[in-house]
Amino acid sequence: MLERLLKRIADGGIQSQAHLARELNVSEDLIAQMLLDLERMGYIRRLEDSCDSHCAHCDLASSCAGRESVPLWTLTDKKLPF
Amino acid sequence: MSSSPSVLNEIQAEQVAKLPSHDHRVITVALAGQPNVGKTTVFNMMTGLNQHVGNWPGKTVERKEGTFTFNGNRYRLVDLPGTYSLSANSPEEVIARDYIITERPDVVIALINAASLERTLYLVAELLPLPAPLVIGLNMIDVAQQEHLEIDAHVLEAAIGVPVVPMVAARNQGVRELFEAVDELVHHPAAYHPNVPEIRADHREVLSELENLIKDAVPSPYPHDWIALKLFEGDAVITKLIQESLSPEQWEAVHGVLVEHDDGMMAVASGRYDWIGRMTRVAMRHPSMGQIGLTERLDRVLAHPIWGIGVLLIVLGLTFWLTYTVAAPLQVWLENLIGELSGVLSTLLTGTPDWLQSLILDGILGGAGTVITFIPILIIFFALMGILEDTGYMARAAFVMDRFMHLMGLHGRSFIPLFLGFGCNVPAVVGARVIDSYNARMLTIMLAPLVPCTARMAVIAFLAPAFFGRGAALVSWGLIVLSLVVLAVAGVVINRWILSGERVAFIMELPLYHLPNKRTIALTVWGNTRSFLAKAATVIVMASLVIWGLSYFPGRGIENSYLAGIGRVLEPVGQLIGLNWQLMVALLASIAAKENSIATLGILYGTGGEENLASVLANTITAASALTYLVIQMLFVPCIGTLAAVKQEAGWKWTFLNLAFLFVVSISVGGLVYAGASLLP
Numbered sequence: 210m211l212e213r214l215l216k217r218i219a220d221g222g223i224q225s226q227a228h229l230a231r232e233l234n235v236s237e238d239l240i241a242q243m244l245l246d247l248e249r250m251g252y253i254r255r256l257e258d259s260c261d262s263h264c265a266h267c268d269l270a271s272s273c274a275g276r277e278s279v280p281l282w283t284l285t286d287k288k289l290p291f
Numbered sequence: 292m293s294s295s296p297s298v299l300n301e302i303q304a305e306q307v308a309k310l311p312s313h314d315h316r317v318i319t320v321a322l323a324g325q326p327n328v329g330k331t332t333v334f335n336m337m338t339g340l341n342q343h344v345g346n347w348p349g350k351t352v353e354r355k356e357g358t359f360t361f362n363g364n365r366y367r368l369v370d371l372p373g374t375y376s377l378s379a380n381s382p383e384e385v386i387a388r389d390y391i392i393t394e395r396p397d398v399v400i401a402l403i404n405a406a407s408l409e410r411t412l413y414l415v416a417e418l419l420p421l422p423a424p425l426v427i428g429l430n431m432i433d434v435a436q437q438e439h440l441e442i443d444a445h446v447l448e449a450a451i452g453v454p455v456v457p458m459v460a461a462r463n464q465g466v467r468e469l470f471e472a473v474d475e476l477v478h479h480p481a482a483y484h485p486n487v488p489e490i491r492a493d494h495r496e497v498l499s500e501l502e503n504l505i506k507d508a509v510p511s512p513y514p515h516d517w518i519a520l521k522l523f524e525g526d527a528v529i530t531k532l533i534q535e536s537l538s539p540e541q542w543e544a545v546h547g548v549l550v551e552h553d554d555g556m557m558a559v560a561s562g563r564y565d566w567i568g569r570m571t572r573v574a575m576r577h578p579s580m581g582q583i584g585l586t587e588r589l590d591r592v593l594a595h596p597i598w599g600i601g602v603l604l605i606v607l608g609l610t611f612w613l614t615y616t617v618a619a620p621l622q623v624w625l626e627n628l629i630g631e632l633s634g635v636l637s638t639l640l641t642g643t644p645d646w647l648q649s650l651i652l653d654g655i656l657g658g659a660g661t662v663i664t665f666i667p668i669l670i671i672f673f674a675l676m677g678i679l680e681d682t683g684y685m686a687r688a689a690f691v692m693d694r695f696m697h698l699m700g701l702h703g704r705s706f707i708p709l710f711l712g713f714g715c716n717v718p719a720v721v722g723a724r725v726i727d728s729y730n731a732r733m734l735t736i737m738l739a740p741l742v743p744c745t746a747r748m749a750v751i752a753f754l755a756p757a758f759f760g761r762g763a764a765l766v767s768w769g770l771i772v773l774s775l776v777v778l779a780v781a782g783v784v785i786n787r788w789i790l791s792g793e794r795v796a797f798i799m800e801l802p803l804y805h806l807p808n809k810r811t812i813a814l815t816v817w818g819n820t821r822s823f824l825a826k827a828a829t830v831i832v833m834a835s836l837v838i839w840g841l842s843y844f845p846g847r848g849i850e851n852s853y854l855a856g857i858g859r860v861l862e863p864v865g866q867l868i869g870l871n872w873q874l875m876v877a878l879l880a881s882i883a884a885k886e887n888s889i890a891t892l893g894i895l896y897g898t899g900g901e902e903n904l905a906s907v908l909a910n911t912i913t914a915a916s917a918l919t920y921l922v923i924q925m926l927f928v929p930c931i932g933t934l935a936a937v938k939q940e941a942g943w944k945w946t947f948l949n950l951a952f953l954f955v956v957s958i959s960v961g962g963l964v965y966a967g968a969s970l971l972p
Contacts, residue, residue, distance in 0.1 A: 210568050211561040225690055225801045227590065235568060239409040246560050249380075283728075290554035 210235070212291065214243050215252055218282075219289055244282055251287045317358075317365045318477050319394070323387060323418060324402035325411055326373030329430045329460040333402065334370045336466055337361075347372075347386050362474045369396065377417040379528040391421045393512055398473045402428040405435035405442055405457070409571050415451070416563040419487045420517050424476055427455045428469045433462075440575065447574035452486040488566035490520065494558040497548060498523065504545050508536045523555030586803045590687065594801065599691035606688070610675050621667035629656065646846065653839050670820055676722065677815040681807035690801070708735055712742030716929050720936040734785055736941050737949055740929035741778040741956075743771050746885035747925055754889070757908050758917035766918070774925050777960060781952075838883045838931075842891075854879065868923070868958065869916035869965040878923060884930050915968035922964045926957035 213233060218224060226244075230237040247253045324330045335342075338357025347354045355370040371390060372383035379385055391399060401418050403411035408429075418425055429444055448455040454472040458465030476483060490498050498519055505522070506515040510532065521529035522545070534542050549555065592598045633652055640648045679685045708722030719739035726732040743751075751770055755763035841854040849855060858865075858876035865875040873892065881888035892908070908917070928934070928950055938946045 210564040211557060215557075225594065225686075227587070227801055228594070234572070236407075236409050238407050239564075239567065242410050242413060243564060250556050250560070290557050 211243055211246065214240070215247060215289065216291060218247075218253065218284060248282070251285055252289065253282045254285050255282050317367050318398070318473075319367045319369065319396040320473055321369045321371050321391060321394075321396040321399045321423070322402065323371045323391075323399055323414065324373060324428075325375050325404070325414060328373070328402050328404050328411065329428075329458075330370055330373065330402050332460045333400075333428070333466060333469070334368060336460070336463060337366070337470070338368055347390075350382055350386060352382055352386055361470050364474065364477075366470075369394075374414065376413060377421075378524065379526045385528060388417075388421065391418070391423050392514070392517075395512070396423050397477050398426055399423045400426050400428055400469065400473065402430050402460075405429050405432045406438055406440060408435070408440070408442060408575055409567055412567045412570060413563060416488045416566055419451075419453075419485050420514070420520065422512070422514055424480065424483050425453045425485065426469065426472050426476055427451065427453055428458050428460070428465070429455055430458045430460050430465075432457045432465075433459045442576075443574050447570065450486065450570050450573050452484045486566075486570075488563045490523070490562045491558040491565070494523070494552065494555065497552055501545065501548050504541065504548065505533060505537070508533070508541060510536055520559055522549060523552070524559050525549075525556050586683075586801075589804055590801065593684065593687045594690055596691065599687065603688050603691055606679070606684070610679070613671060613675060618667035618671045625667065632656065646843065649843050650836075650839065653843070655836065666820065666824070670816055673718075673816045673820060674812055677812040678807045681805075681811055683802040683804045686801050709739060709742055712739050712744060715746070716740050716742060716744045716933040717936045720933060720940055724940060733941060733945060734782065736937055736945065737785060737952060738778050738782055740933055740937075740949065740953055741774055741781065741926065743774045743925055744885070746930065750881070750885055750888055750924055751921055754908070754917070754921060758912070758914060758921075766921070770921055770925050773922065773960075777926060777956065781956065838880065838887075842880070864958070868962045869913070869919045869969070870923075871912075871916075874912070874916070874920050878920070878927060881924065882928055882931055882934075884932070885924070888924065915965055915971070918968050919961045919965040923957045923961035926953065926960055928953050928957070 210233060217229060226237050226240045230240045322330050322334055337359045341359060342355060342357040345354050352372050357368050359366050371387040374384045374387050377384050377388040399418060401415050435442055444455045444457045456465055456469045456472050458469060460466060501519045502515055505518060509515040509518050518529055593602055633656055636652060708719045712719030716739050719742055720736050723732050723735040726735055751767050755766050759766045842849055842852050844853055854876055858872040861875045862872040877888040877891040880891040934946060937949050
């Protein structure tokens, strides 16, 4: 199941945890747990959801609706095991 | 939750009455589970005041132990630290597993959350291989029922092969049954046949090989099969333990196996998750369709690969329509206001030198006016974007657009700002700040000026009929399509050869939908508008003054101005692509604002007003030159407002790159169009 999740992620594009859960027939909770494990193994990393350097200069970065980004993960450069 | 002395005394009094006189053995039970799963409730319920609180040896982690009597037996209950797993990531996890391995409790109770069964079973998957029998307390059954989760404890028990006791510890339900099961297991250990998770099948042979390599060196009381699993997981504590226990040659052999199978961690974890999947599939039923929450019901449409696109087009259409419909009257009102202010200033400046009047009216007011007319567009845009983001819809928009955007190395989050470029490129560039990825953000900013904005389309709308009569609609449509094709090709090229190297995969957690917060939206609009005015306005005004200066001085009319001189210098280039110096100057003037090109042509051809320009142009410029001019106008360097936004969002380096990129693209495509159009009769 973990490999299926990683393969699905490696297919590219944006996946939502909800859709991945439906596809793998598990709960979103378990998807969240598996993402933590994949992060621990070094295959994915969590994108910082704070403002980048440009928004950091913005006076109201802390209340900007444009920065209230959803939690995002992305693949790292680690070679995939398939 | 009830752990009152009266309840405890009632249970204990009943059990004391059943005490046989010969059983003096103390049965040790360890209580394991994730934080906030109810361990403390159970612990307090059973031990009451017979507790001892201290620290685990050599650690600052609290240790709780207590005693009680149940079914005639004395029990010692040890509350292990709350952990999600048994890795070496935290002292609590190391404490919990070391206690079970070294102290060998008679039973381990794994308390799990029925409402989060799959996730909490992960700890069970790690507990099962340890040398202590397990009883599972399936707590919070009431919460699971509220979420319409159906869990069959008997089926789960049969699947896992260990006793499973449904409970609501907070209401003292199932606690007695839990310890009945413990008691039964202690006295009938032969009945214990757990279904232990195994490593992924393709690694079982190498796991056996590893076990053989280490089994004679594993220090007691660690089980060598568990040690082998932990080595594969890269457990730092166990790796150090074994490395110190083996000779250098033995360790080299072990290390060689681990390096050769560096996906061992994946194989171990994968085996656990597969096990969890099998256990829950047989014992758990998810909620049926009618009971799904609002967010999931909305997402079945809004995040649908087909319906989601349709909804997105409607939402974006409404956004686009609202931005420019609501802003347009405000813009007209502001333009009229500026016009009236210009009239007042003109009266006040009567008698002053011409250059001063022109500086203030054409330069300063003209430059400042450009900035002011942007404000209604930006305010509406920021408000609408803020609402879409705050409600949670923006995440769905990015999600459904992704499959189209990724062809260009972009993602759904880039589509939103690019689409807004159809109204004005400034919000398209500024809006790119919602994109987290640096490369995708820079690519979006580079491509945003290629989106045909309303100002460009206004120029096309005026000039196309002047040049092409009834063919104007087809020409206009073709110009817009050409812009988008160039945008797509440029996106692919830039992504592949300049901004490449980034894996384009993202997993996102779609937030729950909720009503937007007025204060958040207001602060967003205020903050972003103020930020834009403070930074971009200075650049726009300064640049407009420069353009004015070049078109006014040395003061002998526009035909003899420095701007005209620059136009004549560029004329040789212009001749290659069919543009005379007047068209080249109009092109340069469009950098201040795209509509400036029409006004500039009016001045250069001496028509005194736009209404005669169309007929003059039709008689002066060939169709091939006209088409070339329009193509270049669509792809040319954007207006100063957009350039200022690029500078603000991306810095000088990307601004100059953007300038060079668009100059090259526009002239090259224009040249090709002229060459082709010249061949037509």
